[in-house]
Amino acid sequence: MKKALDPSELYKPCNIEHFHFKSTEELEDVDIFLGQNRATDSIQFGMRVGQRGYNIFALAPSGTGKLTTIQQLVKQEAAQQPAPSDWCYVNNFSAQAKPKAIKFASGKGKEFQDDMEQLIDELSVAIPAAFDGDEYRSKTEEIEEEYRKRELNEINQLREEAINSHIILTETPTGYAFAPVDDEDKIISQEQFNKLDKEKQQQYQKSILELQQRLQKLLKKFPAWRKETKRKLQNLNREVAALAVNHSIHDLKEKYAKHPEVLSYLEDVDDDILQHVRDFIPHREQQIVLPFMEAAQESNPFKRYHVNLIISNGERKSAPVVLEDHPNYANLLGRCDHQAYMGALVTDFTMIKPGALHRANGGYLIIDARKLLMQPYAWECLKRALQAGEIRIESLERSLSLVSTSSLEPEPIPLTLKVIIYGDRLIYYLLNLYDPEFQDLFKVPADFDDSVDRIDKESDYAKLIATLARREKLRPFGPQAVARIIEQSARLTGDAEKLSTHLRSIKDLLTESDYWAGFHGHDIVAGSDVQQAIEHKIHRLDRIREKMYENIHRGTVMIDTDNRVTGQINGLSVLQLGEFMFGQPSRITATTRLGNGKVVDIEKETELGGAIHSKGVLILSSFIASRYARKTPFSLTASLVFEQSYGQVEGDSASLAELCVILSSLAEVPLRQDLAITGSVNQLGQVQPIGGVNEKIEGFFDICKQKGLTCEQGVIIPASNVKYLMLRWDIVHAAKNGQFHIYAVENVDDALEYLTDIEAGQQNEQGEFPPESFNGRVQKQLESFNTLKQKFLAKEK
Known part of the structure; x- marks a missing residue:
């Protein structure tokens, strides 16, 4: 029989002899993207x-x-x-x-914004000051007086002509009116007018009608005169504003002569100021000087000349x-x-x-x-x-x-x-x-990459730990602490030959180790601090695991860790709850009987089995048929089930266990219950690697430890998984003391020999197995089923 794995194969420790430092303070910083080429x-x-x-x-x-x-x-x-470049938005x-968007060289956008702010400040003073001067007042009064005189002259001329006809022109709240007067220039009342002779009345009426017609023509001229006056005032305002504006804007135009977009914008600013001069004249001036112009005025007329500097890279x-x-x-x-x-x-x-x-x-x-x-x-x-x-x-x-x-x-x-x-x-x-x-x-x-090769990288990883510790402002780490972190990093990858690049997990471990170092009064984080951080995190997360193991220990969930039972085996699975993974042993049972070559997967039939699990069952059924019934009918019906399983079963890591338990039922050979097994199998009977091997082994060990170690218990794993082993130290010590054993197998026959302590047996040239071998017993049972089937068929005929 083959031997169990040597304890040195169960854990790959970090060699601290390669570390020539007393703490990570002595190590230089490195780029944190270690291994991410x-x-x-x-x-x-x-x-x-x-x-x-x-x-x-x-x-x-x-x-x-x-x-x-x-x-x-x-x-x-x-x-x-x-x-x-800088970018500005302008009106x-x-x-x-x-x-409009205007592009500037880096830093020039802010300069242009400041220039426009300065221009606005200058104009906000210069324009009102220009309109508040005596010269502007005198010119506006002259234009207004000219309009008033013109209007008054025309009215007076009409009034004199009316007086010559013994008619006076009077002003009423609604306009102008004509009234006849006597020789003493007194207005003739209606009664007096009615006493006049008809000829005199007609003469008055004719004169008043002519005067009214002339008045109507004259009143129609007034709006045109007002508009003309308004245009003269607007031109005056533009001239005054231009004098106040041109000097400041001219300087800016010279400064930005090589920037066409800015020049165009400054031209638009110049034109807009002249077109909206009234917005810059205070309300008081508009009410006194320009009574007939609109009084509406923007609260901040200079706002439309501001520059919205949305991107400024001057300081960059x-x-x-x-x-x-x-x-x-x-x-x-x-x-x-x-x-x-x-x-x-x-x-x-x-x-x-x-x-x-x-x-x-x-x-x-x-x-x-x-x-x-x-x-x-x-x-x-x-x-x-x-x-x-x-x-x-x-x-x-x-x-x-x-x-x-x-x-x-x-x-x-x-x-x-x-x-x-x-x-x-x-x-x-x-x-x-x-x-x-x-x-x-x-x-x-x-x-x-999720991981980096561990070989020749431990020193670089130590520098990475030093870099992270300094960035997080943590205590320095001693060589033992660094070694334990590297070992835990390999454990996180599930591969003894790899190191994790999951920096968040590493930083969390560093932070928690630093806490425990402070709790114990250590100036330098020790290996024991790191170990305590690891154990405390597991303690925070393992409530579900504890309850499930308690159910096994109390017999609520039935798992045997000793004796031998036919058609029953301990399979291993992994459960992940958040960031915590743990192994869970499961009892797998099988029954066999005479049939038509079908393996019934009860998990699939009840829709609790996933596609990969169903694939694994079909593979093992094909293996049984090809090995034991190559030249004869396959007269077997088998049933497989995960006992006390009430959820989904997925994955093919139990296919080796399922194959062994079916063969046990066929050969009527009991299997060791003190061994648990994991691994997938192909159609050639070769055992293939699976995931979560460390957690699976630890899960069965914990159950055995609770029930009492017998020095016979152990786990069978694929040989290709040995390089992934990073088991807990208590399991390594148990293996050293002969209390627990890890066996590595390459094919189904190796696993059967461990489980039954019976030689598997090899086929001879005729395809026969030795009668007393395990495979020989399986073959014999299938031949018996086939004989019975032939007898039943003969009776039916």
């Missing part, structure tokens, strides 16, 4: 390719440190790039709903790196804010706010894929911006045609940046499969 090369490639569409999707489970790695790499690359005087020395933590539609594209005014919401170009695309333009934008996809229409708006190569600010309501009210339509800004999205692998594969535009926009996947 593939991912870092991909990110650097994506950032340096200048063509459109070569954006990056970093795929890895959360907690692997991909965001920190991305930020570090992107900042290194951004440091070599120049600062991008579009011809179409105020469509503000390199390209921007923006991490958008809340990538919704508005935060990506920007927005136009509103303010309440007299019961309505109003907006203008000064309320345009930048989004993450604006801030990252010319640099790098980093986004969490899950957060991006969770926000309505954010993914579509990002794709649209990347495809169009421009940032078009538009409200979501307007984009979806949910509102028809007028709103701002800012001029789009050209977009040049690299987008790095990070998320789980599943998100990447789903987008790749279901979004036809995804491959056009994100051509560079950066796939982060």
